[in-house]
Amino acid sequence: MPEIDIKEMEKKLRDLWEREGIYRFDRKSKQKIYSIDTPPPTVSGKMHIGHAFSYSQQDFIARYKRMAGFNVFYPFGTDDNGLPTEKLIEKTKNVKSKSMSREEFISLCLKTLKEITPEFIQDWKNLGVSCDYSIYYSTIDKNTQRLSQKYFLHLYKKGKIYKKEFPTIWDTEFQTPVAQAELEDKTQDTLFTTLKFKVKETNQDLLIATTRPELLGACVAVFINPKDKRYNKLIGKKAIVPIFNHEVPILGDESAEIEKGTGILMICSYGDKYDVDAISRHKLKPRVILNKDGTLNLPNTQYNHLRVKQARSKILEDLKSHNLITDQKKISHIVNVYEKSGVEIEFLPTEQWFIKILDKKPLLISSGKKIKWHPEHMFKRYENWIKGLDWDWSISRERHFGIPIPVWHCRKCNTIIHAEEKELPIDPTSTKKVCKTCKIATEPETKVLDTWATSSITPQISSHIMNNTIKIPYSLRPQAHDIIRTWAFYTITRSILHEKSIPWNDIIISGFVTMQGEKMSKSKGNVISPQEITEKYGVDSLRYWASSSKLGEDLDYQEKEILAGKKFITKILNATNFVFMNLQHQNKIPKLHPTDELFLLQLNKTIKEATEAFNQYNYSKAKSEADNFFWKIFADNYMEIVKYRVYNGTEEEKASAYYTLYQALLTIIKMMAPITPYITEHLYQEHFKKYEGKKSIHIESWPTLFKGKSSKSEDELWNKLIEVITLVRQEKSKAQKSMKAETILTLPKKDLSLLKPVLDDLQHVTNSTQIKEGKLSVELL
RNA sequence: GGGUGAUUAGCUCAGUUGUGGCGAGAGCAUCUGCCUUACAAGCAGAGGGUCAUAGGUUCGAAUCCUAUAUCACCCACCA
Numbered sequence: 001m002p003e004i005d006i007k008e009m010e011k012k013l014r015d016l017w018e019r020e021g022i023y024r025f026d027r028k029s030k031q032k033i034y035s036i037d038t039p040p041p042t043v044s045g046k047m048h049i050g051h052a053f054s055y056s057q058q059d060f061i062a063r064y065k066r067m068a069g070f071n072v073f074y075p076f077g078t079d080d081n082g083l084p085t086e087k088l089i090e091k092t093k094n095v096k097s098k099s100m101s102r103e104e105f106i107s108l109c110l111k112t113l114k115e116i117t118p119e120f121i122q123d124w125k126n127l128g129v130s131c132d133y134s135i136y137y138s139t140i141d142k143n144t145q146r147l148s149q150k151y152f153l154h155l156y157k158k159g160k161i162y163k164k165e166f167p168t169i170w171d172t173e174f175q176t177p178v179a180q181a182e183l184e185d186k187t188q189d190t191l192f193t194t195l196k197f198k199v200k201e202t203n204q205d206l207l208i209a210t211t212r213p214e215l216l217g218a219c220v221a222v223f224i225n226p227k228d229k230r231y232n233k234l235i236g237k238k239a240i241v242p243i244f245n246h247e248v249p250i251l252g253d254e255s256a257e258i259e260k261g262t263g264i265l266m267i268c269s270y271g272d273k274y275d276v277d278a279i280s281r282h283k284l285k286p287r288v289i290l291n292k293d294g295t296l297n298l299p300n301t302q303y304n305h306l307r308v309k310q311a312r313s314k315i316l317e318d319l320k321s322h323n324l325i326t327d328q329k330k331i332s333h334i335v336n337v338y339e340k341s342g343v344e345i346e347f348l349p350t351e352q353w354f355i356k357i358l359d360k361k362p363l364l365i366s367s368g369k370k371i372k373w374h375p376e377h378m379f380k381r382y383e384n385w386i387k388g389l390d391w392d393w394s395i396s397r398e399r400h401f402g403i404p405i406p407v408w409h410c411r412k413c414n415t416i417i418h419a420e421e422k423e424l425p426i427d428p429t430s431t432k433k434v435c436k437t438c439k440i441a442t443e444p445e446t447k448v449l450d451t452w453a454t455s456s457i458t459p460q461i462s463s464h465i466m467n468n469t470i471k472i473p474y475s476l477r478p479q480a481h482d483i484i485r486t487w488a489f490y491t492i493t494r495s496i497l498h499e500k501s502i503p504w505n506d507i508i509i510s511g512f513v514t515m516q517g518e519k520m521s522k523s524k525g526n527v528i529s530p531q532e533i534t535e536k537y538g539v540d541s542l543r544y545w546a547s548s549s550k551l552g553e554d555l556d557y558q559e560k561e562i563l564a565g566k567k568f569i570t571k572i573l574n575a576t577n578f579v580f581m582n583l584q585h586q587n588k589i590p591k592l593h594p595t596d597e598l599f600l601l602q603l604n605k606t607i608k609e610a611t612e613a614f615n616q617y618n619y620s621k622a623k624s625e626a627d628n629f630f631w632k633i634f635a636d637n638y639m640e641i642v643k644y645r646v647y648n649g650t651e652e653e654k655a656s657a658y659y660t661l662y663q664a665l666l667t668i669i670k671m672m673a674p675i676t677p678y679i680t681e682h683l684y685q686e687h688f689k690k691y692e693g694k695k696s697i698h699i700e701s702w703p704t705l706f707k708g709k710s711s712k713s714e715d716e717l718w719n720k721l722i723e724v725i726t727l728v729r730q731e732k733s734k735a736q737k738s739m740k741a742e743t744i745l746t747l748p749k750k751d752l753s754l755l756k757p758v759l760d761d762l763q764h765v766t767n768s769t770q771i772k773e774g775k776l777s778v779e780l781l
Numbered sequence: 782g783g784g785u786g787a788u789u790a791g792c793u794c795a796g797u798u799g800u801g802g803c804g805a806g807a808g809c810a811u812c813u814g815c816c817u818u819a820c821a822a823g824c825a826g827a828g829g830g831u832c833a834u835a836g837g838u839u840c841g842a843a844u845c846c847u848a849u850a851u852c853a854c855c856c857a858c859c860a
């Protein structure tokens with residue numbers, strides 16, 4: 001049995017691929033281009049299992065397309081801009097960005113990234129992801145900054161980007177606005193308290209239920225449904241807010257639900273999205289009491305500077321002691337939190353930048369429909385998301401580490417001065433601009449662009465590296481389903497706005513990796529690292545596992561599946577060993593034995609199925625077709641059948657077997673090459689390269705069909721052959737005999753005449769001393 | 782509340798879309814054998830399923846239609 005050191009083999013082959021530039025995009029080639037808009041992973045130190053899973057899947061496609069004759073454009077990028085990077089640097093370098101100068105912090109980020117990025121990328125190379133790593137971008141590098149700013153200005157000049165003071169979704173932890181797409185749900189226990197307001201005119205109690213009593217100071221109105229017979233006569237009067245004692249109008253509003261709470265609700269600036277909407281609808285003057293850091297701004301009260309939750313319990317105490325609470329119960333409700341901080345979001349009126357998208361909903365949906373989604377139903381998620389959009393796309397962030405928004409403001413005439421294209425990339429804080437009309441110094445914009453505002457132009461970034469020879473739409477976008485509402489949505493939006501075109505023709509959506517049905521997460525402690533797996537079983541085993549799930553389906557981590565991959569590797573090594581043990585290479589197609597011909601026709605079916613499956617991005621079917629053929633038809637049956645001829649046949653019989661074994665094995669490893677690139681390359685280098693002449697199996701051509709027509713009678717003959725072999729094996733098993741036990745085989749006349757062309761092989765594989773005509777029987781000697 | 786997907790052997794999943802069809806498949810696990818000159822981390826064989834439930838269409842349904850249940854994900858709900 002051939003022993004190989006998998007780690008050593010992997011290293012050797014990686015070096016080969018790199019040295020020979022196997023995955024280089026050929027700029028001069030006339031072949032059709034297949035372009036992939038590769039997801040740039042967020043630099044985080046190490047690749048995790050979810051990455052390994054989805055990048056394997058997209059790589060199956062890339063490798064197949066390369067073998068199928070396409071000039072595959074498969075660039076690589078890293079996402080290292082924005083909050084996740086800030087967090088990473090703060091953690092690893094033990095610093096706080098807000099307590100450093102912007103310049104200082106940015107240079108620390110860039111320096112650290114330079115240190116850790118190569119090692120990070122190595123994980124992708126190890127996994128065998130066949131990108132052309134020389135076509136590389138980072139979402140913070142100079143070129144990307146220039147492009148991102150250029151495309152910002154492009155939209156700004158067209159009036160599609162605007163700046164507005166508006167209550168935006170605000171995260172008090174990172175102290176920055178965030179986008180609707182970056183919110184998550186979180187179930188929380190809270191107190192639902194009914195408190196007493198007073199009606200000014202009548203001095204009667206007005207009961208209002210709330211979960212946010214700390215916002216009483218921000219109360220600007222009270223709503224009652226005009227149809228609410230209990231209270232509608234109060235509409236038009238004034239209410240007195242408890243504790244704070246200011247007057248607010250009692251307004252009639254149909255959106256107030258009679259059944260909910262007490263039927264009366266208070267409007268505060270800003271408790272939630274409803275408040276934002278209510279205040280703008282009734283043109284109320286907001287009373288903003290929240291600071292950016294999540295503390296309250298209520299000077300001359302005991303609540304000043306308290307954090308929201310502290311203020312809540314303090315105010316509840318005070319209400320209680322003033323006997324202003326009539327009812328209180330514990331409820332569990334769902335709140336929106338920022339996905340990166342886990343902290344409840346607030347609404348704060350700040351000046352922010354937005355890309356207009358609400359007016360484009362129908363166009364964005366119809367454009368999305370032009371893209372082929374795999375699986376198809378993922379389009380619904382995209383559509384559903386767009387339909388539910390309430391806000392324009394918030395793109396500015398009040399952070400240090402991001403791409404600066406290239407504008408200045410003149411305080412006097414209130415105009416915005418933007419950078420010129422030739423100045424890009426530019427950090428407005430390091431350049432002084434004078435307002436041409438007012439002749440005074442302007443103020444630089446200190447906000448930066450959100451990461452998505454840049455990663456949404458990855459097709460443009462990669463194309464730019466290639467001097468725009470790669471055209472939009474790309475062939476393919478691969479990504480996971482959790483970022484349909486962000487990355488896919490934003491990329492489509494930008495492409496429509498800038499290019500008036502969809503960004504890609506196809507999009508493939510991969511699922512998640514779960515552990516016993518649960519999402520893997522560090523907090524649950526059920527995380528498996530891909531490095532751990534590949535160390536133990538090799539990269540191919542991991543990829544073999546990743547290929548077992550269909551697109552869009554979550555895959556549960558099962559060690560036994562990884563083990564199955566390992567078994568495949570061992571098996572194909574052994575099979576190859578047998579094939580080449582005695583083989584003499586056939587330069588010409590010899591006269592084929594009927595069995596060999598039949599077998600190759602069976603192989604044709606597999607080639608057809610696998611090719612079709614790969615063309616539909618159904619790599620899991622392609623793999624199982626090839627894998628099944630290898631295991632069931634090639635190893636378990638064909639190899640057993642030809643053994644006798646290989647050892648004892650005439651020259652002609654041997655030649656036919658040699659040719660067929662060689663061709664079939666080559667076809668099998670070609671079909672498996674996209675899935676398990678290492679072992680197939682190893683075998684190619686060892687045994688096939690000298691005859692086939694390509695530098696690597698990964699630039700070999702995808703298998704084509706063998707000559708000969710598969711017909712019903714051919715299938716019938718092959719199936720009968722296998723049927724009889726199986727029958728004999730059954731009888732031997734039943735009799736607890738060895739498989740080499742001698743037999744006398746009796747076949748009905750019909751079968752005997754059908755099997756005539758392959759009778760010699762049948763006799764040898766069943767080890768029959770004779771094959772007789774008569775009633776079907778297997779006589780063991 | 783809206784949307785989407787899933788439900789097939791002990792476990793993990795194919796098969797279902799545009800063509801419904803003779804006995805429903807695989808891997809793992811279980812059981813019984815076999816050292817057979819590629820492979821015992823292997824080979825050969827066996828057992829195991831009312832295809833979630835209830836109706837309907839049909840000569841015939843895992844597959845098409847209608848409900849229902851359970852699970853998962855996304856969105857909305859935050860007084």
